[in-house]
Amino acid sequence: MSALSKNWIKAAPWLCTIGLFAIWELAARLFGLPQYILPAPTVVFNAIVQYWPAIWKNSLQTLYTTTLGFALAVAGGLGLGILVGWSRLIYSGLYPLMVGFNAIPKVALVPILVIWFGIGTIPAVLTAFLISFFPIVVNVATGLATIEPEMEDVLRALGARKMDIMLKVGIPRSMPYFFGSLKIAITLAFVGSVIAETVAANSGLGHMMLAAQSQFNVPLVFAGLIMLAVEGIIMYAVMAWVEMRMTGWAHRGQGATA
Amino acid sequence: MKNLVTIDNVDMRYGGADGTLAVEGLTLHVEKGEFAAVVGPSGCGKSTLMKLVTGLHIPQKGVVTVAEERVTKPVSIVGMAFQNPTMLPWRTTLDNILLPLEVVEKHRGRLRMNRAEYVAKAEKLLETVGLKGFGSKFPWQLSGGMQQRANLCRALIHEPDLLMLDEPFGALDSFTREELWCVIRDLHFERKVTIVLVTHDLREAVFLADRIFVMSSRPGRVIEERIVPFERPRDLEIMYQKEFNDIVHELRGSIADARKAA
Ligand SMILES: Nc1ncnc2c1ncn2[C@@H]1O[C@H](COP(=O)(O)OP(=O)(O)O)[C@@H](O)[C@H]1O
Ligand SMILES: [Mg+2]
Numbered sequence: 001m002s003a004l005s006k007n008w009i010k011a012a013p014w015l016c017t018i019g020l021f022a023i024w025e026l027a028a029r030l031f032g033l034p035q036y037i038l039p040a041p042t043v044v045f046n047a048i049v050q051y052w053p054a055i056w057k058n059s060l061q062t063l064y065t066t067t068l069g070f071a072l073a074v075a076g077g078l079g080l081g082i083l084v085g086w087s088r089l090i091y092s093g094l095y096p097l098m099v100g101f102n103a104i105p106k107v108a109l110v111p112i113l114v115i116w117f118g119i120g121t122i123p124a125v126l127t128a129f130l131i132s133f134f135p136i137v138v139n140v141a142t143g144l145a146t147i148e149p150e151m152e153d154v155l156r157a158l159g160a161r162k163m164d165i166m167l168k169v170g171i172p173r174s175m176p177y178f179f180g181s182l183k184i185a186i187t188l189a190f191v192g193s194v195i196a197e198t199v200a201a202n203s204g205l206g207h208m209m210l211a212a213q214s215q216f217n218v219p220l221v222f223a224g225l226i227m228l229a230v231e232g233i234i235m236y237a238v239m240a241w242v243e244m245r246m247t248g249w250a251h252r253g254q255g256a257t258a
Numbered sequence: 259m260k261n262l263v264t265i266d267n268v269d270m271r272y273g274g275a276d277g278t279l280a281v282e283g284l285t286l287h288v289e290k291g292e293f294a295a296v297v298g299p300s301g302c303g304k305s306t307l308m309k310l311v312t313g314l315h316i317p318q319k320g321v322v323t324v325a326e327e328r329v330t331k332p333v334s335i336v337g338m339a340f341q342n343p344t345m346l347p348w349r350t351t352l353d354n355i356l357l358p359l360e361v362v363e364k365h366r367g368r369l370r371m372n373r374a375e376y377v378a379k380a381e382k383l384l385e386t387v388g389l390k391g392f393g394s395k396f397p398w399q400l401s402g403g404m405q406q407r408a409n410l411c412r413a414l415i416h417e418p419d420l421l422m423l424d425e426p427f428g429a430l431d432s433f434t435r436e437e438l439w440c441v442i443r444d445l446h447f448e449r450k451v452t453i454v455l456v457t458h459d460l461r462e463a464v465f466l467a468d469r470i471f472v473m474s475s476r477p478g479r480v481i482e483e484r485i486v487p488f489e490r491p492r493d494l495e496i497m498y499q500k501e502f503n504d505i506v507h508e509l510r511g512s513i514a515d516a517r518k519a520a
Contacts, residue, residue, distance in 0.1 A: 151344040157312040158416070159334045160361040168360060172348050249348040249396065 143174020
């Protein structure tokens with residue numbers, strides 16, 4: 001019974017995905033929806049095959065801008081998060097600024113980025129960076145700020161400096177928060193790069209979809225969506241895997257380490 | 259005997275001039291090698307006393323001295339353990355116990371080169387508290403009582419002269435608590451370490467301590483000092499003797515008065 005239900009749990013994501021596509025296909029055929037409203041999955045798949053070279057090139061471009069922006073966000077977010085979590089002074093000084101900055105819709109920044117850097121890869125990378133940076137900062141800072149006061153007392157009583165406490169307790173402790181935030185950040189990074197590509201680029205999936213839309217090539221638009229979903233899932237899975245590898249101790253309930 | 263800890267007419271106020279006055283006119287002495295207990299109602303400043311002695315807080319008024327030196331910064335000849343064991347979950351029990359050595363000035367430089375020596379010391383300690391062979395386990399693989407035993411090892415690894423315990427057994431069930439009373443009794447006997455135990459359990463205080471300080475409600479100060487005359491080593495059985503219960507009863511009366519006075 002339990003082995004059976006375990007297998008069902010394993011199969012569930014696949015069954016749901018296949019089910020979704022089946023219903024989509026069925027609905028498209030049954031209601032005879034025109035291709036420029038909702039192309040059936042088979043039509044979208046045909047479009048992927050037909051336009052593969054262009055799709056492949058643009059997918060790589062989007063993946064490139066996204067991961068580059070994401071990498072910048074990881075470095076910057078980790079650095080700023082440690083700084084903010086380090087001292088209450090820096091925290092109280094920077095926090096309102098960061099909240100305000102995060103509240104700005106990033107799409108509103110793209111025109112400014114275009115003025116500064118022109119149309120192309122750089123605005124996409126920077127938008128991905130700007131949008132995915134905040135959750136990393138917040139998570140790292142949270143991990144540092146929530147050190148148990150008793151732990152800090154024990155170490156301070158032994159003569160520990162702030163640096164010791166950060167290195168021995170704070171930073172290892174914030175790692176699960178950090179790696180957890182990577183999953184959110186990579187997803188947001190795709191949002192950022194695609195936004196920028198639709199507004200200000202001449203390559204990338206966002207650009208390709210916009211171009212396809214203007215030619216009423218709706219199957220190609222959907223092909224772009226599918227590719228984005230695939231890239232998103234793959235990168236998310238990579239981040240989840242990294243998280244498991246790096247902070248297995250924080251997932252003890254699921255028998256990760258024993 | 260010489261005093262290891264003296265607190266002389268100390269006032270400690272949190273949060274600026276009109277903040278909480280936690281202790282006022284606090285005076286007490288603990289002799290070297292002695293086992294002292296501090297009891298008092300909740301919020302009376304017992305943890306504050308711990309922090310004053312370890313140098314985590316510096317009082318606004320009065321003098322705290324440890325080993326004949328005035329306390330003006332953290333004192334690393336002290337080991338501390340709290341109710342919450344705060345083991346780091348990413349370190350094994352052994353590595354948790356070695357943590358203080360990575361911090362204390364005297365040991366941090368030697369640790370890398372002399373690791374085997376320190377590991378042997380930690381394993382000896384683990385054996386003393388009844389955790390032989392558990393060094394490679396992670397803290398979350400240990401029960402609450404076992405974690406508290408490991409916590410005691412961590413407090414003792416740098417061979418402190420003074421061990422400060424802040425309600426270390428508060429979160430444990432009564433059987434585990436009695437076991438740990440015996441552990442701490444034996445540690446005190448074997449290592450000749452001076453111990454200050456903060457507790458709100460009067461039986462625990464009377465069973466373990468040579469001298470008990472009763473504190474008033476906030477602002478806390480010592481309102482009674484009681485010598486516990488029982489011979490050492492003490493057996494858990496003494497808790498069922500009349501003399502034992504008389505002392506517990508008397509202390510209970512003092513604390514009840516202290517609470518009423520507030
Ligand atoms: N860091 C702090 N800031 C402000 N007030 C505090 C702080 N620590 C303790 N207090 C106050 O000081 C009083 C004594 O606290 P504490 O020493 O923790 O008492 P106990 O350990 O006896 O329960 C309490 O009223 C508490 O609210
Ligand atoms: Mg307390």
